[in-house]
Amino acid sequence: MAKQVVAVVGRPNVGKSTLFNRVAGKRISIVEDHPGVTRDRIYAEVEWLNYNFTLIDTGGIEPESKETILSQMRRQAEIAIETANVIIFMVDGREGLTGTDREVASMLRKANKPVILAINKVDTKEHSPYYYDFFELGMESMVETSATAAYNIGDLLDEVVKHFPNPDENQEEDDVIKVAIIGKPNVGKSSIINKILGEDRVIVSDIAGTTRDAIDTPFTDGEDHYLLIDTAGIRRKSKIKENIERYSVIRSFTAVERADVCLLVIDAEEGVTEQDKKIAGYSHENGKGMIIVVNKWDLIEKDTHTMNKFTKEIRTELAYLHYAPIIFISALTGQRMNKLLETIKFVSNQNAMRVPTGTLNEIIGEAVLLNQPPSDKGKRLKVFYGTQAAVKPPTFVLFINDKELMHFSYLRYIENQIRENFGFEGTPIRFMLREKDKGDR
Ligand SMILES: Nc1nc2c(ncn2[C@@H]2O[C@H](COP(=O)(O)OP(=O)(O)OP(=O)(O)O)[C@@H](O)[C@H]2O)c(=O)[nH]1
Numbered sequence: 258m259a260k261q262v263v264a265v266v267g268r269p270n271v272g273k274s275t276l277f278n279r280v281a282g283k284r285i286s287i288v289e290d291h292p293g294v295t296r297d298r299i300y301a302e303v304e305w306l307n308y309n310f311t312l313i314d315t316g317g318i319e320p321e322s323k324e325t326i327l328s329q330m331r332r333q334a335e336i337a338i339e340t341a342n343v344i345i346f347m348v349d350g351r352e353g354l355t356g357t358d359r360e361v362a363s364m365l366r367k368a369n370k371p372v373i374l375a376i377n378k379v380d381t382k383e384h385s386p387y388y389y390d391f392f393e394l395g396m397e398s399m400v401e402t403s404a405t406a407a408y409n410i411g412d413l414l415d416e417v418v419k420h421f422p423n424p425d426e427n428q429e430e431d432d433v434i435k436v437a438i439i440g441k442p443n444v445g446k447s448s449i450i451n452k453i454l455g456e457d458r459v460i461v462s463d464i465a466g467t468t469r470d471a472i473d474t475p476f477t478d479g480e481d482h483y484l485l486i487d488t489a490g491i492r493r494k495s496k497i498k499e500n501i502e503r504y505s506v507i508r509s510f511t512a513v514e515r516a517d518v519c520l521l522v523i524d525a526e527e528g529v530t531e532q533d534k535k536i537a538g539y540s541h542e543n544g545k546g547m548i549i550v551v552n553k554w555d556l557i558e559k560d561t562h563t564m565n566k567f568t569k570e571i572r573t574e575l576a577y578l579h580y581a582p583i584i585f586i587s588a589l590t591g592q593r594m595n596k597l598l599e600t601i602k603f604v605s606n607q608n609a610m611r612v613p614t615g616t617l618n619e620i621i622g623e624a625v626l627l628n629q630p631p632s633d634k635g636k637r638l639k640v641f642y643g644t645q646a647a648v649k650p651p652t653f654v655l656f657i658n659d660k661e662l663m664h665f666s667y668l669r670y671i672e673n674q675i676r677e678n679f680g681f682e683g684t685p686i687r688f689m690l691r692e693k694d695k696g697d698r
C-alpha cells in the first residue's frame with residue numbers, strides 16, 4: 258500500500274501549525290545519514306495506531322499578499338484535493354463560521370474525497386458556541402479539537418485513519434515498477450517520458466475514458482511492467498512565487514511517495530538547484546530508489562573531462578545520494594535512453610533485494626576485524642551480529658553492546674562494506690541499532 262497522504266487546509270491562524278507540531282512523529286530508532294537534507298515544514302511523518310502517513314501543510318497563505326485570502330485558500334484546497342487521500346479542514350471554533358470557510362467547504366464537498374472538519378480552539382469540554390453553525394458545511398465528520406491543549410487530537414486522527422485502506426488487506430505486492438519523474442519545470446520530463454514510451458513499448462491503458470490519474474502512464478517492456486508517474490506541467494499562473502514552488506514540491510513529494518524508483522532530472526546547463534535538493538532529500542528519507550538523470554547533454558560542449566567534472570559537482574551538491582547512479586542523456590537525440598530503462602529495472606531490484614544472513618554476518622565480522630570499532634572511556638563498541646529486517650529500502654538491524662558507542666562514521670563504514678559486497682546500487686540503506694545484553698552471548 259502506498260503511504261497515505263493527509264492534507265490540512267484552513268484559514269490563517271486557525272491552528273494548523275500547532276496541530277502539525279503536535280502530531281509530527283520522530284523516527285528516533287532509525288539512524289539515517291542525511292547531512293545536507295533540507296528540512297522543510299511542508300510535511301511531517303505521523304504514526305498513529307498501526308498507520309504511518311504523511312501530513313501535508315498546504316499552508317503558505319500570506320494575509321498581506323495582493324491575492325485575496327479566498328483565492329489563496331482555493332489553491333490550498335485544490336492542491337489538497339489533487340494530492341491527498343484524506344483532507345483535514347480546520348476552522349476556528351472561537352470565531353465561528355466565515356464566508357471563506359463556506360466557499361472552501363463547497364469545493365471540498367465536490368471533490369469526492371473524505372474530509373474531516375476539525376473545529377479547533379475548543380479548549381474546554383463545552384461545545385464551541387458556534388458548533389451547530391458548522392453543520393451547515395455538510396461535512397461527513399466533525400471533531401472539536403484543541404491543538405494547544407492536545408484535546409481530541411487522538412479522535413481526529415482516529416477519524417482520519419478510518420478512511421485508509423486496511424493495512425492487512427490490499428497487500429498484493431504487484432510486480433509493477435513505479436517510476437516517478439521529478440525535476441524542475443522545463444528540464445525535459447515529458448520529453449523523457451515520450452522517448453521511453455518510444456516505438457517498441459506498449460502503453461497499457463488509454464487515457465480516454467478511464468478514470469485513472471491523468472499523469473500516470475502504465476506500459477510494458479517485454480515481460481516487465483512499469484508505471485510512469487509524471488509531475489510535468491506544474492507551472493501555474495500565480496502571483497505568489499513561493500506558492501508555485503511549494504505546490505510543485507508537494508506534488509513531487511506525493512509522486513515520490515508512490516514510487517519505487519525516482520528519476521531526478523537535472524538540466525545539464527543549469528546544474529543542481531535548491532528545489533532538486535528538497536525533492537531528492539525527501540526521496541532519500543523515504544527509502545526510494547534513485548537515479549540522477551542529467552538531461553540535455555547534447556547542449557553541452559564536451560571534452561574528455563566534462564563528464565567527470567559534472568559527476569563531481571553533483572556528488573558534492575547531493576552528497577547523501579552517493580549511491581545513486583548518474584546517467585547523462587538527451588531526450589532530444591535519444592542518447593543513452595535504453596540504458597536509462599535498464600538502470601530503472603536494476604535499481605528497482607536493488608531496492609527490493611534481500612541478502613542472506615550468513616553472508617551478511619561474514620561481511621560484518623570481517624569489517625569489524627579490519628577496522629576496529631570506536632571506543633569511549635575504555636569501553637569499546639561491539640557489533641554482535643546483523644540481520645536484514647526489511648526491503649524497500651533495505652533495512653538492517655545491528656545488535657550491539659551500547660548505542661552510545663556507535664559513531665556515524667563507523668556506521669558509514671559498515672554500510673560501505675555491505676555495499677561493496679552486495680551492491681545495493683541506487684538505493685538508500687537504513688540501519689536500526691538494538692542493544693543486546695552482554696550476558697546474551
Ligand atoms: N486557544 C487556542 N489557541 C490555539 C489553538 N490552536 C492554535 N491556537 C493559537 O492560534 C494561533 C495561530 O495558530 P497557528 O498554529 O500558527 O495557526 P495556523 O493555522 O498555522 O496559521 P497560519 O500559519 O497563519 O496559516 C496561535 O497563537 C496558537 O497558539 C487551540 O486549540 N486553542
Ligand SMILES: Nc1nc2c(ncn2[C@@H]2O[C@H](COP(=O)(O)OP(=O)(O)OP(=O)(O)O)[C@@H](O)[C@H]2O)c(=O)[nH]1
Nearest residue numbers: 442443444445446447448489490491553587588589
Ligand atoms: N536540447 C535539448 N532539449 C531538450 C531535451 N529534452 C527536452 N528538451 C526541450 O526542453 C523543453 C522542455 O521539455 P519538456 O519535456 O516539456 O520539459 P518538462 O520537464 O516536462 O516541463 P514541464 O512540463 O514544464 O514540467 C522542450 O522545448 C524540449 O524540446 C534534450 O535532451 N535536449
